[in-house]
Amino acid sequence: xxxxxxPPRTACGGPRRxxxxxxxxxxxxxxxxxxxxxxxxxxxxxxWIIAGSARRSVIRSDGRRQIVDLLLPDxxxxxTNGAEYDDTVEAMVADTYAGSCSRRDAxxxxxxxxxxxxxxxxxxxxxxxxxxxxxxxxxxxxxxxKVGGYLLEMSARTSSxxxxxxxxxxxxxxxxxxxxxxVETVSRSLTHLKERGAIKxxxxxxxxxxxxxxxxxxxxxxxxxxLEARSA
Amino acid sequence: xxxxxxPPRTACGGPRRxxxxxxxxxxxxxxxxxxxxxxxxxxxxxxWIIAGSARRSVIRSDGRRQIVDLLLPDxxxxxTNGAEYDDTVEAMVADTYAGSCSRRDAxxxxxxxxxxxxxxxxxxxxxxxxxxxxxxxxxxxxxxxKVGGYLLEMSARTSSxxxxxxxxxxxxxxxxxxxxxxVETVSRSLTHLKERGAIKxxxxxxxxxxxxxxxxxxxxxxxxxxLEARSA
DNA sequence: CGTATCATTGAGCTTAGTCAAAAAGTGTGG
DNA sequence: CCACACTTTTTGACTAAGCTCAATGATACG
Numbered sequence: 422x423x424x425x426x427x428p429p430r431t432a433c434g435g436p437r438r439x440x441x442x443x444x445x446x447x448x449x450x451x452x453x454x455x456x457x458x459x460x461x462x463x464x465x466x467x468x469w470i471i472a473g474s475a476r477r478s479v480i481r482s483d484g485r486r487q488i489v490d491l492l493l494p495d496x497x498x499x500x501t502n503g504a505e506y507d508d509t510v511e512a513m514v515a516d517t518y519a520g521s522c523s524r525r526d527a528x529x530x531x532x533x534x535x536x537x538x539x540x541x542x543x544x545x546x547x548x549x550x551x552x553x554x555x556x557x558x559x560x561x562x563x564x565x566x567k568v569g570g571y572l573l574e575m576s577a578r579t580s581s582x583x584x585x586x587x588x589x590x591x592x593x594x595x596x597x598x599x600x601x602x603x604v605e606t607v608s609r610s611l612t613h614l615k616e617r618g619a620i621k622x623x624x625x626x627x628x629x630x631x632x633x634x635x636x637x638x639x640x641x642x643x644x645x646x647x648l649e650a651r652s653a
Numbered sequence: 654x655x656x657x658x659x660p661p662r663t664a665c666g667g668p669r670r671x672x673x674x675x676x677x678x679x680x681x682x683x684x685x686x687x688x689x690x691x692x693x694x695x696x697x698x699x700x701w702i703i704a705g706s707a708r709r710s711v712i713r714s715d716g717r718r719q720i721v722d723l724l725l726p727d728x729x730x731x732x733t734n735g736a737e738y739d740d741t742v743e744a745m746v747a748d749t750y751a752g753s754c755s756r757r758d759a760x761x762x763x764x765x766x767x768x769x770x771x772x773x774x775x776x777x778x779x780x781x782x783x784x785x786x787x788x789x790x791x792x793x794x795x796x797x798x799k800v801g802g803y804l805l806e807m808s809a810r811t812s813s814x815x816x817x818x819x820x821x822x823x824x825x826x827x828x829x830x831x832x833x834x835x836v837e838t839v840s841r842s843l844t845h846l847k848e849r850g851a852i853k854x855x856x857x858x859x860x861x862x863x864x865x866x867x868x869x870x871x872x873x874x875x876x877x878x879x880l881e882a883r884s885a
Numbered sequence: 886c887g888t889a890t891c892a893t894t895g896a897g898c899t900t901a902g903t904c905a906a907a908a909a910g911t912g913t914g915g
Numbered sequence: 916c917c918a919c920a921c922t923t924t925t926t927g928a929c930t931a932a933g934c935t936c937a938a939t940g941a942t943a944c945g
Contacts, residue, residue, distance in 0.1 A: 533767070609933090
């Protein structure tokens with residue numbers, strides 16, 4: 422178990438979410454790679470990221486890992502009808518803080534607090550939006566489109582801060598498992614986009630997007646700059 | 654607009670869902686291919702399938718269609734934080750009935766009715782489960798695994814009735830757009846599975862699963878029958 | 886400063902997409 | 916009931932994209 426501590430002062434200025442649960446919620450600090458909740462455990466808690474980032478992943482029968490959600494500050498997870506979590510959530514960077522609350526408590530408070538109930542609905546809709554966005558990206562045909570879509574989504578989801586250089590919260594391996602590609606193909610695609618002038622790589626973890634249009638649709642054909650704003 | 658009519662007598666015995674909305678909800682009949690709600694419209698209604706089946710789809714920039722959700726009786730859709738629907742829902746078979754209710758009304762009732770609020774939460778979690786299941790299938794590597802996963806999911810979601818022959822509610826084209834494959838590859842994969850003795854095709858729309866294990870993990874290597882039950 | 890992890894690049898091979906055509910259903914009207 | 920047109924499904928040959936194996940270069944961390 423982790424030490425429960427006070428909300429961190431970094432990023433997003435404390436827990437905006439679920440004010441009504443303030444007295445029941447617990448904030449926990451996680452190291453890089455540490456499990457926040459794991460597959461097979463009783464699904465009796467709801468979580469939300471306060472600072473840092475995390476990945477939700479499953480291990481397939483062939484041994485490959487598939488990342489099924491990417492969690493940034495203010496993103497919620499752990500919502501399910503099932504009795505157990507069917508995937509594992511791990512922190513991706515050091516100093517990741519997550520809030521949590523027992524499902525029983527949250528639902529009990531929600532029963533008498535429509536405001537919280539509404540907030541939970543919105544949080545769940547947000548989680549669905551993430552899944553739909555990922556499905557739209559993974560469902561694309563070519564590796565170039567997938568990687569481009571990934572960069573655009575990351576750009577949209579972290580736009581609040583650092584509008585300059587986009588800092589990727591995950592390694593190439595994570596990106597590969599997120600997109601259903603091999604690491605080599607991810608790397609090659611990034612190089613390819615760089616050579617086309619669509620992006621600029623400032624070290625392995627930092628990217629600057631130069632031509633959004635070249636990442637969205639078919640790469641190469643320069644068409645109008647379609648801004649795909651996606652509400653977080 | 655469609656004619657609003659009384660709930661059909663077919664399947665699932667009327668609207669089990671959202672009893673609290675009975676007086677506010679409307680049941681509508683749709684023909685095959687008819688739009689239930691469409692991309693760009695104000696997202697001011699919630700829907701649920703009562704009988705029949707529907708597909709939720711988006712058109713990508715390259716002109717391809719991607720099916721991002723498959724809706725069977727009791728499945729809900731139209732949940733979003735955004736102001737507009739970002740995809741189109743169409744009936745896939747004739748005699749598809751859908752219930753609907755304005756979001757304002759539903760949320761107003763939910764504010765004073767914790768039972769309904771809980772029901773909405775569960776419905777949303779169910780929609781998330783579908784998305785996660787689809788993501789897990791689309792994220793698989795080979796076409797054989799994708800088609801196998803699709804058959805298993807369909808089997809699980811329609812298990813209540815017709816445990817014998819699994820009747821597919823969609824065409825090969827729909828399956829292809831659901832899995833992100835070409836029609837030819839879907840057809841070839843089914844033929845391949847048939848030749849391996851994993852399934853039996855009784856006409857184009859009816860399938861009998863003979864070896865579940867051959868559909869789940871790596872095909873060919875006969876290992877123990879892992880039953881991947883998925884709660885609908 | 887050395888080591889382990891991560892990232893990039895190269896060569897060969899497998900898989901699925903594309904183009905094209907035939908076969909099997911499906912529904913309609915005579 | 917049958918003939919026709921239309922859609923859907925299947926099959927084949929070819930091509931191209933991405934995976935695998937392998938090695939090198941870069942980065943982070945002790």
